[in-house]
Amino acid sequence: NAGVTQTPKFRVLKTGQSMTLLCAQDMNHEYMYWYRQDPGMGLRLIHYSVGEGTTAKGEVPDGYNVSRLKKQNFLLGLESAAPSQTSVYFCASSYSGRRGELFFGEGSRLTVL
Amino acid sequence: QQQVKQSPQSLIVQKGGISIINCAYENTAFDYFPWYQQFPGKGPALLIAIRPDVSEKKEGRFTISFNKSAKQFSLHIMDSQPGDSATYFCAASPNTGGFKTIFGAGTRLFVKA
Numbered sequence: 619n620a621g622v623t624q625t626p627k628f629r630v631l632k633t634g635q636s637m638t639l640l641c642a643q644d645m646n647h648e649y650m651y652w653y654r655q656d657p658g659m660g661l662r663l664i665h666y667s668v669g670e671g672t673t674a675k676g677e678v679p680d681g682y683n684v685s686r687l688k689k690q691n692f693l694l695g696l697e698s699a700a701p702s703q704t705s706v707y708f709c710a711s712s713y714s715g716r717r718g719e720l721f722f723g724e725g726s727r728l729t730v731l
Numbered sequence: 732q733q734q735v736k737q738s739p740q741s742l743i744v745q746k747g748g749i750s751i752i753n754c755a756y757e758n759t760a761f762d763y764f765p766w767y768q769q770f771p772g773k774g775p776a777l778l779i780a781i782r783p784d785v786s787e788k789k790e791g792r793f794t795i796s797f798n799k800s801a802k803q804f805s806l807h808i809m810d811s812q813p814g815d816s817a818t819y820f821c822a823a824s825p826n827t828g829g830f831k832t833i834f835g836a837g838t839r840l841f842v843k844a
Binding site for chain 1: 735737740763765767772773774775776777780820822824831832833834835836837
């Protein structure tokens with residue numbers, strides 16, 4: 619039982635490059651989320667999804683896009699990376715009946731030079 | 732605008748002592764208040780949570796105290812152990828508005844042996 623799996627775990631990009639972070643969960647959870655974690659700022663919600671085919675903006679959505687074509691996967695895309703997007707990204711999922719109980723992946727550390 | 736304010740930023744406690752972390756919120760739509768524990772290199776994991784219809788919840792050495800009128804809640808770790816050294820996040824989840832869980836900035840706890 620893997621829970622929430624994120625790939626890749628580490629990535630270095632140059633300014634302007636694009637990339638996609640993949641999140642996969644095997645718990646059949648309806649809700650999925652992408653957060654970024656920066657020192658002194660806690661976890662900030664980027665985008666989230668309440669079901670297959672749906673997405674919505676969180677607190678800091680600018681510069682990111684997401685897609686949820688399958689229930690178990692939630693993709694986070696950066697079309698043109700900027701140094702301000704250097705961060706640790708966490709994917710999480712939750713069951714609809716216990717939406718505040720989030721299950722997190724181990725994170726993806728992204729550095730944009 | 733930080734919807735959930737957490738203090739202190741860092742905390743050093745002797746082994747066997749009590750660790751106390753405080754959080755305050757503004758949005759009265761929040762109805763679920765979890766605490767997450769994060770070890771270095773790992774994703775946050777749910778530690779304990781409370782709903783506003785109770786003033787206290789205890790699980791082992793961990794207790795949440797909740798003051799609805801003051802819109803404050805706190806985490807108490809009794810008999811703190813070196814293995815409790817981690818970053819702790821308070822959070823709040825609303826009953827409306829897309830199920831966004833908002834996190835505090837985090838508290839780095841170090842328990843001295």
